Amino acid sequence: MTALELAVRFGKTLIIQELDGVEPVLYPLLRRDLIAQGPRYVVQIGDKVIDYNEDFRLFLATRNPSPFIPPDAASVITEVNFSTTRSGLRGQLLALTIQQERPELEREKTRLLQQEEEKKIQLALLEESLLETLATAQGNILENKELIESLNQTKASSALIHDALVESHRLQMSLDQERDAYLPLAERASNMYFVITDLSRINNMYRFSLSAFLRIFHRALQTKQESNSTEVRIAVLEASLKTMVYEYVCRSLFKADQLMFALHFVKGMHPELLQENEWDTFTGLIVGDMVKKADSQKSLQEQIPSWIDQERLTAVALLKSTFPALYQSLCLHDAGLWLAFSRSSTCEQEIPPFITKKISRFQQVLVVQALRPDRLQSAMATFASHALVCSFRLYMNLFCAQDLI
Numbered sequence: 001m002t003a004l005e006l007a008v009r010f011g012k013t014l015i016i017q018e019l020d021g022v023e024p025v026l027y028p029l030l031r032r033d034l035i036a037q038g039p040r041y042v043v044q045i046g047d048k049v050i051d052y053n054e055d056f057r058l059f060l061a062t063r064n065p066s067p068f069i070p071p072d073a074a075s076v077i078t079e080v081n082f083s084t085t086r087s088g089l090r091g092q093l094l095a096l097t098i099q100q101e102r103p104e105l106e107r108e109k110t111r112l113l114q115q116e117e118e119k120k121i122q123l124a125l126l127e128e129s130l131l132e133t134l135a136t137a138q139g140n141i142l143e144n145k146e147l148i149e150s151l152n153q154t155k156a157s158s159a160l161i162h163d164a165l166v167e168s169h170r171l172q173m174s175l176d177q178e179r180d181a182y183l184p185l186a187e188r189a190s191n192m193y194f195v196i197t198d199l200s201r202i203n204n205m206y207r208f209s210l211s212a213f214l215r216i217f218h219r220a221l222q223t224k225q226e227s228n229s230t231e232v233r234i235a236v237l238e239a240s241l242k243t244m245v246y247e248y249v250c251r252s253l254f255k256a257d258q259l260m261f262a263l264h265f266v267k268g269m270h271p272e273l274l275q276e277n278e279w280d281t282f283t284g285l286i287v288g289d290m291v292k293k294a295d296s297q298k299s300l301q302e303q304i305p306s307w308i309d310q311e312r313l314t315a316v317a318l319l320k321s322t323f324p325a326l327y328q329s330l331c332l333h334d335a336g337l338w339l340a341f342s343r344s345s346t347c348e349q350e351i352p353p354f355i356t357k358k359i360s361r362f363q364q365v366l367v368v369q370a371l372r373p374d375r376l377q378s379a380m381a382t383f384a385s386h387a388l389v390c391s392f393r394l395y396m397n398l399f400c401a402q403d404l405i
Contacts, residue, residue: 011055195268
């Protein structure tokens with residue numbers, strides 16, 4: 001007999017691993033298509049009829065985070081996803097932070113939860129005792145003084161337990177407010193983990209385990225920089241974590257992919273630095289279809305300033321159609337303003353100061369990408385390094401300001 005048939009007959013627990021679908025032979029078991037034969041039940045598995053034991057349990061396991069489950073199978077199985085989720089990881093990181101920063105809060109929270117469970121159990125026992133007392137009472141209930149006294153005592157005890165539960169709930173809400181002060185750190189750290197897990201889409205070798213990230217997070221919590229302000233402390237911890245994670249991941253990447261990760265890291269952790277459609281334009285998700293197909297090469301030449309290289313006409317036209325306000329602020333029609341930029345070997349540093357005051361640093365990258373793609377890599381590196389350094393400097397300035405106060 002197969003392992004499945006033995007498990008069904010003797011009531012064992014069977015775990016079938018690495019299964020990406022539901023085999024048709026399992027449907028009678030999943031639907032519990034049992035056939036009564038006298039005092040026993042049987043089920044048909046394939047071409048065999050097997051005695052069915054009520055203790056039988058079946059688990060299907062797969063590493064695929066999104067397996068295909070047919071509609072007819074989805075209605076008869078319970079799907080449990082053990083993969084890491086943002087909310088689940090956020091809660092786990094918050095608990096680790098509280099254990100390190102405010103251990104007394106975590107101990108009090110645990111004590112209140114235990115107390116609440118004990119009170120709920122006592123309340124359930126009182127209700128069960130009350131029902132049993134009423135069920136076994138004999139004679140006229142209204143004349144049974146012992147029964148009435150017992151009911152009054154049960155009612156009083158139940159009221160005390162209910163009041164204790166209300167007070168416990170109030171204290172938990174108060175503790176949760178203090179715990180939530182560290183929630184921004186947990187949210188940022190959770191976001192950071194999913195940013196680095198996205199690297200597996202670039203190269204299957206770039207896979208980082210949750211346990212490794214948790215070790216880095218725990219090490220970041222050991223940062224010895226005390227502060228009276230929770231906000232400043234969170235900022236310092238986040239800066240420390242960001243530095244550790246960035247250095248850890250960069251050591252694991254090929255050199256050619258490190259700049260890519262720097263941009264991806266900045267985009268994931270500081271989305272406020274990019275405006276709508278800018279990242280999609282930069283990565284090519286918004287392509288030249290946005291430029292009217294009727295626009296011929298001659299038509300583009302008439303629309304785009306003559307000092308721009310003819311090979312860049314389409315890229316500039318795409319920039320113009322996607323970001324008209326940005327294009328207007330560039331003043332590309334002024335050839336003298338852009339003369340140094342067009343001739344410089346380090347053009348990313350020669351964007352007119354008048355223009356840089358009006359556009360963001362990532363928009364400067366888009367300009368270099370459209371006009372001088374030969375210097376795009378340098379412009380990308382400048383943007384990424386500036387974003388990372390400025391975010392760290394912001395945390396340090398916040399900490400210094402706290403010291404002055």
